[in-house]
Amino acid sequence: MFVALLKNGETCSLLDDWTVEQLHVLRATQSFFCPVCFRRVQLKIGKKRMSHFAHETKCTIETERETFAHLQGKQQLYEWLMNENIEAEVEKYLPHIQQRPDVFVRHEKKMYAVEYQCSVIPSSLFVKRTNAYVNAHIVPIWLLHSSHMRRFGLFFQLSSFSWLFFNCYEMIPFYCPQRREVSFLHHLIPLSKTITYGEWTTIPLDTMSFSFFQQAPQRKHDALFDAWQMKKKQWRLSPLYYRTNRAFCRIVYEAHMTPSLFPHEAGIPLRHSYWFETPPFVWQTYMLLEMMNIPPHLTFSFHQLYERMQYFIRQNLIHIRRLPLMTKSHYSYALMDYLHALVSLRLLKKVGKSTFQRIRSWSLPHNMEEAIRGDEQLLRRIVSKKEDFFTKRE
Known part of the structure; x- marks a missing residue:
């Protein structure tokens, strides 16, 4: 630390303009105390490290050694x-x-x-x-x-x-x-x-x-979609994603799907997806499965789907990221982002402020070549509509 108390109660700050010679004199003539716990501290004067005060014993609020x-x-x-x-x-x-x-x-x-x-x-x-x-x-x-x-x-x-x-x-x-x-x-x-x-x-x-x-920095480039296409291809081609996530494999197999041939509409980049530790193609596949269970043109609410998401979270199938400084957002925002993206892709129709209808089925590829080609086409559709996934959603 840079600040200590002298024996007479005055404050001594090492950020003042002290010369090395003055610091040696100060150390020889003064005693120093922590302004928090009032225990003795030492004045460290070194050639390699900055001059600083260090506790002889642990301070009541000190939690780590200063580098x-x-x-x-x-x-x-x-x-x-x-x-x-x-x-x-x-x-x-x-x-x-x-x-x-x-x-x-x-x-x-x-x-x-x-x-x-x-x-x-x-x-x-x-x-x-x-x-x-x-x-x-x-x-x-x-x-x-x-x-x-x-x-x-x-x-x-x-x-x-x-x-x-x-x-x-x-x-x-x-x-x-x-x-x-x-x-x-x-x-x-x-x-x-x-x-x-x-x-x-x-x-x-x-x-x-x-x-x-x-203030939030401005976006500098539009490399997201090229990067996302590359990563989505890796998701499909890498068996590691499926060997380490047996629960995902079990759920998609029960839905008569092949894990690597998940729907094109799963794995879409979204503004608020920072809330999830779970890869986007996984949690979005789970949500699509829930929507496919709802008959076409039958109205469902955001809250219905949100309750199902909470079920997946309680079952440790979807993992939420801990963000203590993020006080103006919630992981439910990512779900609403996703529903709006599916409206843009004409899988859903918005019929109210928070109600939707499914108007078609998902797009399931039959082989890897078809999967990669379809992913690219879907992302191109998103780009052509100039969909901004960083726009605030209601």
Whole structure:
């Protein structure tokens, strides 16, 4: 940490302009104490690491050892905010919630807690900290070290921990202290529990406005459909998806289908599908099976289908992703997205605000060649209608 108390009660901040010689004198003449637990801390002055205070014993709210990257990033974010003339305090202790954000910010009559996370912490602790800020009317802004993301062309690998940082602006902010860059991973459409399609926007910290943390980045390109076609082909051709999901195989076999020849209308990219760890072709096949059980032209409601989805969730056939920062959305939004997509494909007809009718049957391929060709044709139909899967749905 950068802030400690002196014996006389004054605050000592290492973010002030100290020389190495001054720090050695300070360490030789002063005692330092944690502003939270009031236990003694040591002033560490090193050539390889940044100067910082370290506890001799564990602090009451310390949960992890600070790395060089964390100290460096915290300092850079604080100095950036100060240069932007934004009121900021590093490591300010908030006694009413017993938390100490990396940087506490007051800006335009709002309070913010900027948390820069480099190491993995339990999801329960992440949720606890977040809820404490929200209950105290403090807006949490979580940034993740860029090392927690791996990129493979248009696809990204994210752990369950990284997904915790997905916020209500539908993005994950990253920070790299070595390059002094903030990056936003946005417009995410997951393909599995860990692999997702997305777009990556990078902004040098010194040219960025604080407001960037509170607005969704713009889409930059339309590579989604090419990427999706490639991935859907992999779903069909890879036996791994079916060897590891026996429940899916059992259900589709009972419906007299071959697992790799699932309907063309399953596996459609949707804006809110980030809620699902289950691959899109799996959960959408389940929903199609439910709709095929409803006679054509018989009206059914969104809530009927939603109840069936909840059944699949309770049976652990569909897995929901934990997104504690996503407070303005719900996994039911993805289901409504899907129904609207099926209306666009003329499988369903919308007859009311939340009621639908099935007007035809699904498209089941008979062989792999037909499956791949039909998938491409279906995606082309979607593109030709200029269907925007990122448009907000009612």
